[in-house]
């Protein structure tokens with residue numbers, strides 16, 4: 001995919017995030033790695049529902065602007081920390097999807113294995129301790145979790161997902177939010193059944209075999 005196509009895809013994913021209610025107003029941000037020293041980022045202060053390709057800014061690994069009229073996202077340092085720690089990361093999505101953010105505010109990890117798709121594609125999702133948005137502290141807070149997970153809930157804030165490409169990173173946000181929604185609703189019912197251990201094991205083996213790349217907490221016991 002060339003840079004023009006990548007910028008169009010960022011706008012498309014931004015619209016999906018906004019339409020799905022994963023971000024309010026100007027919240028959320030998206031970055032894509034072009035190469036080791038060039039990253040495309042959404043601009044600060046613009047709704048993800050109204051992005052145009054010319055608004056996408058290119059920065060280097062230090063967050064300095066290389067190309068573009070618009071100021072980069074204030075959270076770009078969090079994204080750049082992910083790329084620095086994870087050479088397999090090709091894209092990062094940050095959003096505030098309401099159900100996952102509810103768990104973030106409750107400081108509750110999403111660690112019940114209840115849906116096959118979530119076990120297969122995501123695994124348990126940890127809670128990253130609170131740090132003020134747009135700070136280096138928020139970026140540094142992710143470090144202990146980065147080697148074992150691709151999806152995170154940030155205390156009292158929102159979500160971060162990582163993928164080898166933008167579609168994969170965004171789909172992890174969708175899967176995370178859907179899993180959070182179902183987890184929330186079964187708590188209202190007051191009854192829940194986790195998948196049996198042997199079924200979880202089968203899903204993890206199948207996931208590892210068919211979907212190499214990225215990180216998944218369930219893979220820890222297998223070779224990476």
Ligand SMILES: [Zn+2]
Nearest residue numbers: 028133157158
């Ligand atoms: Zn945020």
